[in-house]
Amino acid sequence: MFSASSPPGLGLRRLWVAFSAAYAVSSAWHIFTPRGTFHRIVSYLTGVNWSVSSTEIIRTPSLDSSPKKTTFVDSRRVNESDLDDFIQQVEKKNSDFWELICEKETSDIKYAAWRNILPHGGTQYYSSTIVENASADLTHAFYNHDECRLRWDNLLSCSEVIETDSEGVETVWWLRRLPVCGPREYVFGRRNWTVNGNQHYTITKATQHPTRPPSATDQPMQVQTYYSSWLIHPVAGRNGTPNSAVETILIHYEEMGIPQGIARFAVRNGMWRVVKNLCQGYRDFEKAVASDPTLLSVSHTPKAETKKESMARSTSVTGLKECQRKEKVDRKKQRTFSIKRIGQIVGGLVLLAVVVNAATIAVEKYVETLAIQAP
Numbered sequence: 001m002f003s004a005s006s007p008p009g010l011g012l013r014r015l016w017v018a019f020s021a022a023y024a025v026s027s028a029w030h031i032f033t034p035r036g037t038f039h040r041i042v043s044y045l046t047g048v049n050w051s052v053s054s055t056e057i058i059r060t061p062s063l064d065s066s067p068k069k070t071t072f073v074d075s076r077r078v079n080e081s082d083l084d085d086f087i088q089q090v091e092k093k094n095s096d097f098w099e100l101i102c103e104k105e106t107s108d109i110k111y112a113a114w115r116n117i118l119p120h121g122g123t124q125y126y127s128s129t130i131v132e133n134a135s136a137d138l139t140h141a142f143y144n145h146d147e148c149r150l151r152w153d154n155l156l157s158c159s160e161v162i163e164t165d166s167e168g169v170e171t172v173w174w175l176r177r178l179p180v181c182g183p184r185e186y187v188f189g190r191r192n193w194t195v196n197g198n199q200h201y202t203i204t205k206a207t208q209h210p211t212r213p214p215s216a217t218d219q220p221m222q223v224q225t226y227y228s229s230w231l232i233h234p235v236a237g238r239n240g241t242p243n244s245a246v247e248t249i250l251i252h253y254e255e256m257g258i259p260q261g262i263a264r265f266a267v268r269n270g271m272w273r274v275v276k277n278l279c280q281g282y283r284d285f286e287k288a289v290a291s292d293p294t295l296l297s298v299s300h301t302p303k304a305e306t307k308k309e310s311m312a313r314s315t316s317v318t319g320l321k322e323c324q325r326k327e328k329v330d331r332k333k334q335r336t337f338s339i340k341r342i343g344q345i346v347g348g349l350v351l352l353a354v355v356v357n358a359a360t361i362a363v364e365k366y367v368e369t370l371a372i373q374a375p
Helices: 010-032 037-046 079-092 134-141 145-152 260-291 309-375
Strands: 057-060 071-074 100-104 109-117 123-132 155-163 172-178 182-195 199-206 226-235 244-256
Touching: 071 145, 079 199, 079 226, 079 244, 100 260, 109 260, 123 260, 134 199, 134 244, 134 260, 145 155, 145 260, 182 226
Parallel strands: none
Antiparallel strands: 057 071, 100 109, 109 123, 123 244, 155 172, 172 182, 182 199, 199 226, 226 244
16 A cells, blocks of 8 residues: 555656756866866865966986886976986887777778876876878978867867077977866977978977966966977888888877866777878878978077067067957856756756656556555
């Protein structure tokens, strides 16, 4: 016999209403509150800071798993010692502590990636990308062409070369939108070397610049620990023809300000998609260079002059305002779309709730009929 104070199906309906309300609140929270709000609330309540603290020295992870092998370099400048360190890391690749995490191959790409979990908990990545029927010089220019990167890299929202010094060292600003942690700002130095005519090296690492100080509210958060360098050189293709393919060896390390487990999961599941986009972007770049050979120019030789700080500051501020304007337009479009989507979701939930409620009432009546007929 059912209790009159607790009709059958009432608990199910309450559970469904609670679920619908929780989903609506969660959707509204993600749309109408800035990213990082939940983290800041948790940090305030627990006293634990989820962000990476700012520092003027970045750690370039050593390939040796021993902590004493980790070197510290000045983050203000990319120099020859960074190049020497990178070459040593490439030569010491065949170490036991590298874990293979991805190995893919298509008709014109062969890709493999490894990771090394460092003693302090960070994760360093090593990858090899071989592209068939490619040119080392063209690939080198492609990797350093930020405007072209904006077309194929879905994670990069804005970029700007703030200044270039007399030795060809560029100070670059990036704004990236990462799927697991929201927008991240990068300010880094970038320098190129060409050895033996066809061995192209690029070293990038985090730096600081007065026109791009870290945000006081961490919106977006500026990545203070960042090191990404690569070697581009010709190799034999699959058909055995010498120098018909290009290999890019990349060593990458950064601290995005999120738990390492989440970062590793995101990188492992997203790297192949990025590589496929990169290859398609390279093919598009090939076509663009055919009509405009000036795209091949890369800053790897000394410049005649150094840009004045005032000009760099003016260019930087203009670029930032333009990027912020585009970001606001994109957010407005996204919010409009999200509001429509919430309306569709809520409408669907209401309709589904009505159907479930009607089905529940029908079941209740059927059960009551059986109970009455029972002796």
